[in-house]
Amino acid sequence: MTRWGITIPLTGVPLTAHRELIERLPDLGYTDAWSAETAGADAFSPLLLASQWAPQLRLGTAIVPVYTRGPGLLAMSAAALAEAAPERFVLGIGTSSPVIVSNWNAAEFAKPYQRTRDTLRFLRSALAGEKVSAEYETFSVSKFKLERVPEVAPRIMLAALRPGMLRLAAKEADGAITNWLAPTDVPKVRAEIGPDVELVARIFVCPTEDASAARALGRMLISSYLTVPVYAAFHDWLGRGEALRKMHELWAAGDRKGANAAIPDEVVDDLIVHGSPEACRERLQSYADNGLDTPVIALLPTGGNPAEQVEALAPR
Structure with missing residues (x-):
């Protein structure tokens, strides 16, 4: 089944003003709401609100950087959302970029593949309720244990662009998240992870003719x-x-x-x-036809009403 996602929050819309739209998303045909994290809202807060407004939706971060929170804090944030949305939360993690990590968050952007792998392995243990004491290649943790362990640990997906990270996602994570690709690029990405690994992509959509x-x-x-x-x-x-x-x-x-x-x-x-909403929906469907499991719309501002545009872009 192809899922159909939307990125929240919408540009220019206050967080609390999303309630009416998010409550309607499942009836419109949306299955997912995904957040991002650059310099706007953090990734977790919009999803926490959505977890209470639309309990049918699957919720995901795409993505939370592995450098900008300590391993323990990242585990706590994920556990809290997993508790609020049992079996409906997907933790997407990734490297982000040197601008976000170093220029904006005063952290060193070093060994991105290894840091992502180490964070994934730590989170697997921590979210399972284990007491973690480990020396990873890029950091060490001593005697960390979550006080509130979710009944069901969230799935963890990796942001991945090229073969190395895509293969890591296929081998150790629960899926891969990518972006900035065309429908015709999907088979090349899919070939690196195999047919059975969920592939999520954020797709920039500008519904204007x-x-x-x-x-x-x-x-x-x-x-x-x-x-x-x-x-x-x-x-x-x-x-x-x-x-x-x-x-x-x-x-x-x-x-x-x-x-x-x-x-x-x-x-x-x-x-x-x-293009028109109809043309945009057809284009989005072409991603799915080429092997994308979960297209996630990132709505670009056109001057129109974003809530009406989300409705117009819903699957038919």
Whole structure:
């Protein structure tokens, strides 16, 4: 079964003003609500509210950085949400980026693969109620034990872009979370994790028939994200290295405007879903048809009513 998710909170909508919409999501056909964590709301608070407003929804973090909370605090946060939403919470963890980790949170961004692996292994033990004393490659823990152990430990998924992390997700986690990919990229990602591992992806959706406006917004997002080294490497692996070469050159030279202009329309249209709500739904379905289990809509601002747009993008 293909799930259908939405990213919360919606841009520009206060947290407490989401209640009416979230209560309606299951009747609209949405199965999931996922949060993100950059510089807006933290990942857990919106899901805690949603757990009480729509008990039918599965809730997930996509993602919580493994560097910005200590291992024990991350386990406590996950355990609390797992208690509030029994068997409905998925903890998505990942490396995030050097900007978020180092520039904004004063933490060292080092050994991302190893830190993610070590955090996953710690969380497995801690959320099972074990007393954890362990020397991991990237940190050590002494005698940590949760005081409130969830009756059912949450599933843990890993943010993964390239083969190494994707294979770790398939081997040790309960699924992989990715983003910034086209429907035609899904089979390449799926091939690394196999047919039976859940694959979740956040998909940027701009429901407007003003293609020039959608592409302008898409270009700003693409140049901001895909110039980050891990995303640049991801798209090299996916085969977009040459298409994005000019953008990278101009960005490195400090020409932000030129870098945006250098992104081909085809790349924007590959990575940003835009058009009428009907066209957007068809495009989202094409991700599922290519092997994505859980498309998670990240609604981009168009000036329209976001609640009405969420309703219009619901599965038919």
